[in-house]
Amino acid sequence: MAEQQAILSNDASPVRVRTSPHRIADRYPVGAILLCLVLACAAGAATLSNMSVQLPPALWPAAITNPDIEDMRQVLVHYAFLPRLAVSLLCGAALGLAGTVLQQVLRNPLASPETVGVSAGAYLALALATLLAPSLLAFGREWVALAGAFTALSAVLALSWHKGLSPLSVVLAGLVVSLYAGAIGAALVVLRHEWLASLFIWGAGSLGQQDWSTTLWLLPRLGGAALLIGLMVRPLTLLGLDDEGARSLGVPLGAYRFAGLAAAVALIAFVVAAVGVIGFVGLAAATLARIGGARRLGQQLLTAPLIGAALLWAADQAVQVATGPQGDLLPTGAMTALLGAPLLLWLLPRLALGAEAPALTVEHLPRSARPGLVLAAIAGLLLLLFGLALLYAPGPDGWAFPSGDQLQPLLSWRLPRVFAALAAGAMLALAGLMMQRLTGNPMASPEVLGISAGAALGMMVALFALNDAGRPVQTVAATIGAFAALLVTLAIGRRAAYAPERLLLAGVALTALFDALILVLTATGDPRAMLLLNWLTGSTHGVDAGSALLTGTIAFALFLAAPLFMRWLDMLPLGAVAVQNLGINLGAARLLVLLMVAALTAASTLVVGPLTFIGLMAPHLARRLGLSRALPQAIGAVLAGALIMVCADWIGRTAIFPRQIPAGLVATLIGGPVLMWLLRRR
Amino acid sequence: MNTDQSLSGEANRPRGLITRRGALALFILPLAGMVTPPAKARPLRIVCLDDGLAETLLTLGVTPVAVADRGVWEKWVVEPALPPEVADIGTILEPNLEFLQQLRPDVILSIPYLDGIKPLLERVAPVTTIGIYTPDGQPYQRAIEATRQLAALVGRESEGVALIAATEACFSDVRQQLAPLSARPVYVVNFLDPRNVRVYGEKSLFQAVFDRIGIRNAWTGETNYWGFATVGIDGLATSDDARLAYLEPLPEGATGTLTESPVWNAMPFVRNRSIMRLPAVLMFGMLPSASRFARLLTAALMAENARG
Numbered sequence: 001m002a003e004q005q006a007i008l009s010n011d012a013s014p015v016r017v018r019t020s021p022h023r024i025a026d027r028y029p030v031g032a033i034l035l036c037l038v039l040a041c042a043a044g045a046a047t048l049s050n051m052s053v054q055l056p057p058a059l060w061p062a063a064i065t066n067p068d069i070e071d072m073r074q075v076l077v078h079y080a081f082l083p084r085l086a087v088s089l090l091c092g093a094a095l096g097l098a099g100t101v102l103q104q105v106l107r108n109p110l111a112s113p114e115t116v117g118v119s120a121g122a123y124l125a126l127a128l129a130t131l132l133a134p135s136l137l138a139f140g141r142e143w144v145a146l147a148g149a150f151t152a153l154s155a156v157l158a159l160s161w162h163k164g165l166s167p168l169s170v171v172l173a174g175l176v177v178s179l180y181a182g183a184i185g186a187a188l189v190v191l192r193h194e195w196l197a198s199l200f201i202w203g204a205g206s207l208g209q210q211d212w213s214t215t216l217w218l219l220p221r222l223g224g225a226a227l228l229i230g231l232m233v234r235p236l237t238l239l240g241l242d243d244e245g246a247r248s249l250g251v252p253l254g255a256y257r258f259a260g261l262a263a264a265v266a267l268i269a270f271v272v273a274a275v276g277v278i279g280f281v282g283l284a285a286a287t288l289a290r291i292g293g294a295r296r297l298g299q300q301l302l303t304a305p306l307i308g309a310a311l312l313w314a315a316d317q318a319v320q321v322a323t324g325p326q327g328d329l330l331p332t333g334a335m336t337a338l339l340g341a342p343l344l345l346w347l348l349p350r351l352a353l354g355a356e357a358p359a360l361t362v363e364h365l366p367r368s369a370r371p372g373l374v375l376a377a378i379a380g381l382l383l384l385l386f387g388l389a390l391l392y393a394p395g396p397d398g399w400a401f402p403s404g405d406q407l408q409p410l411l412s413w414r415l416p417r418v419f420a421a422l423a424a425g426a427m428l429a430l431a432g433l434m435m436q437r438l439t440g441n442p443m444a445s446p447e448v449l450g451i452s453a454g455a456a457l458g459m460m461v462a463l464f465a466l467n468d469a470g471r472p473v474q475t476v477a478a479t480i481g482a483f484a485a486l487l488v489t490l491a492i493g494r495r496a497a498y499a500p501e502r503l504l505l506a507g508v509a510l511t512a513l514f515d516a517l518i519l520v521l522t523a524t525g526d527p528r529a530m531l532l533l534n535w536l537t538g539s540t541h542g543v544d545a546g547s548a549l550l551t552g553t554i555a556f557a558l559f560l561a562a563p564l565f566m567r568w569l570d571m572l573p574l575g576a577v578a579v580q581n582l583g584i585n586l587g588a589a590r591l592l593v594l595l596m597v598a599a600l601t602a603a604s605t606l607v608v609g610p611l612t613f614i615g616l617m618a619p620h621l622a623r624r625l626g627l628s629r630a631l632p633q634a635i636g637a638v639l640a641g642a643l644i645m646v647c648a649d650w651i652g653r654t655a656i657f658p659r660q661i662p663a664g665l666v667a668t669l670i671g672g673p674v675l676m677w678l679l680r681r682r
Numbered sequence: 683m684n685t686d687q688s689l690s691g692e693a694n695r696p697r698g699l700i701t702r703r704g705a706l707a708l709f710i711l712p713l714a715g716m717v718t719p720p721a722k723a724r725p726l727r728i729v730c731l732d733d734g735l736a737e738t739l740l741t742l743g744v745t746p747v748a749v750a751d752r753g754v755w756e757k758w759v760v761e762p763a764l765p766p767e768v769a770d771i772g773t774i775l776e777p778n779l780e781f782l783q784q785l786r787p788d789v790i791l792s793i794p795y796l797d798g799i800k801p802l803l804e805r806v807a808p809v810t811t812i813g814i815y816t817p818d819g820q821p822y823q824r825a826i827e828a829t830r831q832l833a834a835l836v837g838r839e840s841e842g843v844a845l846i847a848a849t850e851a852c853f854s855d856v857r858q859q860l861a862p863l864s865a866r867p868v869y870v871v872n873f874l875d876p877r878n879v880r881v882y883g884e885k886s887l888f889q890a891v892f893d894r895i896g897i898r899n900a901w902t903g904e905t906n907y908w909g910f911a912t913v914g915i916d917g918l919a920t921s922d923d924a925r926l927a928y929l930e931p932l933p934e935g936a937t938g939t940l941t942e943s944p945v946w947n948a949m950p951f952v953r954n955r956s957i958m959r960l961p962a963v964l965m966f967g968m969l970p971s972a973s974r975f976a977r978l979l980t981a982a983l984m985a986e987n988a989r990g
Contacts, residue, residue, distance in 0.1 A: 072919045075948035080916055191773070208877050208914055210945040396769075396784055412805075413780045474798075531798065534775045541776040542799060658771055658778040 032292025032303040039310035046317035051081060083209035087274070088316040088332070089309045090215065091207070092281055094222045094267045096308020099282030100289065100300045101229055101264040104236055105257055108167040109290075110344075110505070112283030113268040114337070114512065116170060117177035119279075121152020122272035124181040131188055142221065145273035149265045152177050159443060159679055168501050172443035175508050176616065176675075179447065182515065183668045186533050191661070205276040205333010205519075207316050214274050221270045228263045229301065236260050237297040278333040279516055280340020281312050287347060312336065330520065337516030344509040345492065368626025375632065378625075378639040382422075385643060389418045389650035394657040414653075416548035417540040421649040421663050422642045423548075423555040424604035425614050429641025430562060431600035432615030433622075433634050437569045438593050439500030442679060445616035446601040449503065449594075450510030452610030454485020455602060457514055459535060460521065463528050475547075475606055482602035485510055490594065503594070538609030538664015540649055547607065554603045558596070562634065565593060569630035609664045613671025614641045620678040644670070726836055729787040729807070731774055731796055733759050734814055734968040738829055739791075740764070741845055741970045744836045747785050750774040757931050759964045761974055775799070782806050789835070810835065815966060817907045819885030822894075825968040845969055852973040853894040856980045860895055863983050866956070867900035868892070868925045869918050870979075872910075872965070873932055876943065880910040881918065882965060891972050897979075900924035908966060916945055925956040925986070927979060929963060955989075958982035 055063055055073045062068065067078035095113055102111040113119045125148020129136040136144055159173035160166070209215070229236070235256040271278065285308030286300070292307070294300040316332045323330050368374050390411065391401050402410050431446040438444070446452065458481020462474045492506040493499065518536075521529050543551075568589045571579050579586050601615075621644075622636030648666035655661060730736040730746040733755065739746055740762040748769035749755070755764045769785065772778040779802055782790075787807045792800065794813040803809045812828045814821050826846055833842025870888050871879035882888045883901040886909025892899045900921045905911045918926065926949075951957055960978050964971040 069944075069948055072948060072950070075945060076916050076919070079944045079948070080914075206877075210877055210914075210916070210943040213942070393780070396781065409783055410780055413783070530775065539776060541779075542802065544802065653780075658769075658781040660772055660776055660778060662776075 029289065029292050029294035029299050029303050032289050032294050032307060035288060035292050036303070036306045036310050039307070039314050043310060043314035043317050046314070046321055047085065050317055050320045051077060054081060079211050080209055083212050083215050084207050084316070085313070086212075086215045087209055087218065088207050088312045090218050090222060091271045091275055091278055092285070092309040092312030093305035094218075094226075094271050094308075095278060095282035095312070096285030096289070096304040096306070097226060097229065097301065098264040098267040098271075099286035099308070100297075100304040101236065101260050102282075103286050104240055104297055104300075105260040105264070106167075106170055107240060108170055109287070110167050110171045110283070112280070112286065113271075114178070114277070114279055114340075115174045115283060115508070117152040117156045117174040117181070118149045118265055118268045119272055119277045120178035120181040121155075122146070122149040122269045123277050124148055124185055125151070126273060127185050127188060141273040142270055145269040146266060149269040149272070152181065153261065153265055155676065158676060162442075162679065168504060169441060169443055171508060172441065172448060172504060175448060175511060176443060176445070178515075179511070180613075180668060180672050183537065183665055186537050187661070187665045191659070205278040205336070206331045207275055207333075218270060218274050222267060225263045225266045225270070226305075228259070232256060232260060232263075233298050233301065240297065276331070276333055277337075277519075278312065279337020279512070280343065281308050281315075281336050284308075284336075284340055284343055285311060287343075315339070334516045334519035337512060338520070341509045341513035341516065344512065345506065366626050367628045371627050371629075371632040371636075374625050374627060375635055375639065378636060378643060382639055382643045382646070385646050385650070386418065386422065389646050390414050393650075393654050412545075416543045416545045417649060417653075418646055420543040420548040420551050420607045421540050421645040423551045424608040425618075425641040425643070425645025425648075425667075426638045427555050427558065427600040427604040427641075428608075428615040428645075429618035429637040430559070430634060431597045431604075432617075432641075433619040433630075433637045434565065434569060434593050434597050434600075435615070436619050437572050437630065438590060438597075439504060440573050440575070441500065441504065442620065443616070444500070444504060445613070446597060447610060447615065448507045448511070449597065449601065450485045450489050450507035451482050451598050451601045452605045453507075453511045453514035454488075455479070455482040455605045456532075456536060456610045457481045457485070457517065460517065460532055463532055464521070478606055479602060482598065482605065486594075486598045490591070493594075500590075534662075535609055537662040538667070539652075539660070539662035540608060541660065541662070543607060551603060551607050554599075558600055558603070559638070561596065563631070565596060566630045566634065568593060569634070608645070609662065613668050613675060614644055617671045617675050617678065618644065620675065624678055726788045727786060728789055728791060728836070729771065729777075729782060729785060730791045731777065732791065732793045732812075733964055734825075734966055734971065735791045735793070735812060735828070735832065736764075737762060737964065737970045738825075738832055738845070738968045739836070742829075742833055742836060742838050742841045744838065746791075747787055748782070750777050758962050759967070759971075760962050762970060777803075779803075779806065791832075814968060815885075815908050819907055819909070821885065821887045821909065822890030822972065825887070825972065829969055849969045849973045850894075852976055853891070856895045856976045859980060860897060860983060863987055864896045864898070866923045866925055867898035867921055868927055868979070868983075869900040869921075869951070870927050870929065870960075871918070872929050874912065875933055876946075878912060878914055879918070879928075880912055880965075882910050885909040887965065887967060887972055888975055891976050891979075895976055895980075910965070915949065918951075919949055922950050923954070924951055925954075925958065925983075926951040927958040927960050927982060929960050929965070931962055956986065958986055 051057075051060070055077050059071075059074060060077075063074040063077040064082065067074040069075060099112045102113070102116060103109060106116070122145040125144050126137075126141060128148075129144045155177050156170060156173040159176065160169035239253065239257060239260065268282070285304045288307050288311075289300050289304040292303065294303045312332070315336050319330050319332050319335055392399065393410075393414070394400070395402075428446055432444075435444040435446060435449065436442055455478040458477040458479070459474055461481070462477035466473060488510065489503055489506045493503045518529075518532070521532070568584065571582055571584060572589070572593070576586055579589070618637040618641035619633065621640045622633045625636060627633040627636040644667060645663065648670065649663040652661040652663045652666040655666075725744070728739065728744065728746045729748045730739060731750045733749070733751075736746055736749050737759060745765050746768060748771045749764070750771055751774050752764060752768060752770040769781075771782055771785070774796065776799075782803075783806045790803050790807050790809045792803060792809050792811045794811055794816065796803075797811070800809055800811065810831075812831065814824045814828060816824065829842050829845055830839075833839050833845075870882045873879055881901045881903075883899060883903060883905040885905050885907055889899055889909065900918070901911070903911055903913075918924070946952055958979075960975075960982055963975045963978060967974075
């Protein structure tokens with residue numbers, strides 16, 4: 001222990017300090033401390049103002065030390081206001097600490113509880129346990145949350161492993177896992193259809209308290225995890241070096257990496273189990289600590305929790321100023337996420353992420369000698385399933401092939417749905433293939449670009465701002481939203497010649513912003529939020545012949561244009577330098593590919609909702625089958641995407657007849673595990 | 683909490699609480715249809731997408747062919763019982779259209795909330811949209827008009843008139859019984875979790891019942907047009923002498939934790955032991971729900987009063 005103390009007091013990076021020994025600003029994180037003070041002052045002032053609304057200052061001492069149980073105002077201050085204050089400080093500090101450790105261990109300036117999917121995993125585990133197996137919660141919420149958090153983290157690490165856990169791939173995998181968890185959560189709510197969905201309030205990060213039990217529950221757990229991290233400052237510092245350097249110093253990297261991750265994930269799981277998902281405080285605190293001058297890990301581990309605590313304290317008091325003491329209706333966690341997404345957008349140009357090595361070219365997957373045969377096989381399978389999906393389904397008398405005069409009315413329902421599912425799956429697959437070849441990142445998919453989120457935002461505005469928005473109005477609004485999101489993404493990417501990293505991260509930020517908005521809206525309990533959730537799960541239920549035909553026409557037109565892109569798509573994965581040497585205008589090529597992706601995504605999103613894993617999965621499936629050049633892979637992906645979507649729609653219509661599971665959700669549920677298998681370590 | 687007395691025998695108690703005339707009218711109504719089939723050759727095949735409309739149909743003596751989300755009925759509507767032959771056509775927002783068509787309905791009853799899928803429903807059968815919960819916030823008036831409309835639709839005008847009369851009679855009976863207890867206002871809530879409730883106020887069906895049975899609603903704040911506001915339970919501390927009536931079903935895990943909370947225990951109605959647990963009543967219902975609520979609330983208030 002004494003030795004440990006001595007090490008802790010040592011400067012872990014002496015070089016940097018020696019260069020300017022006399023300047024205080026270089027030795028201490030002055031900026032971060034100042035920021036902390038400013039935030040604390042603002043939060044303190046808001047706190048005093050909020051408290052004086054509830055209780056005259058003369059009664060404060062009594063209310064704090066020994067409240068008069070007959071006086072409701074004193075009870076509320078002692079058992080509601082003060083514990084809420086304490087919980088906001090504790091959770092903010094825990095998230096700041098967890099964010100810093102995650103960033104250090106993963107060597108990733110974008111890592112945070114939300115961006116690596118840990119919060120979403122913990123939340124989903126708790127939601128599943130609450131709805132399906134409440135008895136599990138009796139063992140302790142923290143164990144359920146921990147299990148979910150670790151599952152999510154394992155999935156994220158597995159998905160980004162072959163990219164060497166690069167910052168971008170980890171964040172993308174985190175987003176994919178978060179979306180996956182969110183889809184399952186939405187499905188639970190939609191399929192159960194109950195008028196009371198309390199999950200929303202808690203899930204959106206409500207800090208409301210009614211006694212000190214949450215505070216007392218959090219204290220030892222957070223304290224234990226923080227202590228563990230405190231004991232590991234030196235090994236964690238070394239983890240920030242490159243592997244060879246650290247290994248030469250005799251550090252067992254793997255063990256410390258795991259211990260650090262475990263401590264951070266535990267912190268996050270405890271916070272989620274106590275108050276739900278608090279968006280972006282971890283990312284903001286860790287980043288602001290570094291920007292504020294905390295260079296050494298020791299300093300960061302001290303300042304980030306302080307900033308996190310001050311941030312969440314200020315945010316929570318601001319929410320209470322806005323809503324009165326009943327802040328639950330504007331969940332603080334969702335509000336911080338709303339503020340955090342713009343912060344992420346602002347940060348993007350300021351982070352040195354390093355360019356990604358092109359990945360698709362170095363994969364050593366088998367190449368099929370006869371791609372034509374493979375394609376014909378998929379096409380045959382597609383035809384078979386298309387027929388089955390149209391003809392074979394349960395009715396009032398069980399599974400049957402309809403005959404005679406039954407056929408016509410049944411087909412009038414099934415044909416548009418199956419056809420729309422087919423077209424949407426095919427378009428999403430092509431969009432995914434283009435995204436993955438453009439960015440050289442196997443985790444890139446159309447929904448990551450933020451276009452789907454934009455479409456959903458448009459839909460949300462139509463539902464809530466306009467009275468009685470019918471389907472045509474919703475479609476127009478969603479289209480406008482999709483293109484607005486595309487414009488934002490392009491504006492952010494323009495300065496970097498549409499560099500893939502910037503585009504993907506802008507998409508991540510937009511998606512996060514949208515998720516936060518959804519949470520705020522659903523927490524109000526407005527029945528219209530159910531309509532939105534229903535659409536979000538990606539159902540083909542509402543497709544009629546007209547919209548199916550329209551979708552098919554758009555798909556056909558876009559597929560006609562697709563061959564023009566194939567040469568670029570063969571070249572782009574070779575890297576920027578190679579492409580420019582071949583005489584291709586890189587910026588123009590990227591822009592055109594992006595516009596094509598946007599058109600494909602928008603057209604399919606309108607039919608099957610914003611969330612499917614087809615775009616992510618189908619190109620990998622095609623590649624696994626040995627289709628490596630752009631054109632055969634594209635055809636294979638399109639066929640596979642159509643196949644999966646038709647299959648998903650069929651399963652969704654028949655599995656729990658007469659109820660239905662939205663096709664987008666079925667595709668997601670199938671797609672998650674399949675994707676893990678496709679991207680398994682090679 | 684010793685509020686569980688109100689649970690036992692809730693089906694029997696209300697009968698004694700209102701006059702014989704009102705009670706008889708209410709209880710005989712569903713039977714009336716079964717005894718004398720209407721003159722029509724074939725009864726209308728009705729698919730009903732809203733539980734409020736469905737409970738009215740059942741009370742008029744007409745059994746719909748299918749309803750949406752029928753699994754919800756036993757938990758949230760309870761009364762009148764849904765006959766086992768009524769089919770389930772899936773979720774309210776996405777009823778199974780193929781199945782719907784195979785049921786060959788003559789008419790589909792819908793609400794404005796489902797206007798998004800109306801074009802699809804119209805391909806199966808004519809759709810009658812009846813709005814009870816609308817921005818003008820007059821659910822009771824609209825429920826009466828809708829009852830007449832439904833009664834005319836199924837050719838049971840006299841049963842419709844009787845239902846309206848029975849509901850009004852129920853209210854005036856209850857009003858007399860509750861007159862001695864009307865001084866203290868009542869909150870009506872659903873628990874969302876141990877910390878938050880939906881409290882029903884203006885624009886709710888329950889408010890209309892309160893107005894007619896002479897009880898003051900303790901919640902005077904704003905509500906959305908479905909008639910509720912979502913608040914933390916500390917928001918219910920504004921009235922010192924209010925009673926609290928909370929409706930079943932309770933969310934998983936809410937019961938145990940409630941009694942441990944000091945804020946809960948400091949609430950005026952907890953200290954006065956003025957808490958009543960009511961069996962489920964459809965909060966977005968029509969006349970049958972309104973009189974069910976009046977009867978259950980009366981029973982609970984009388985029991986609470988008897989306790990002292």
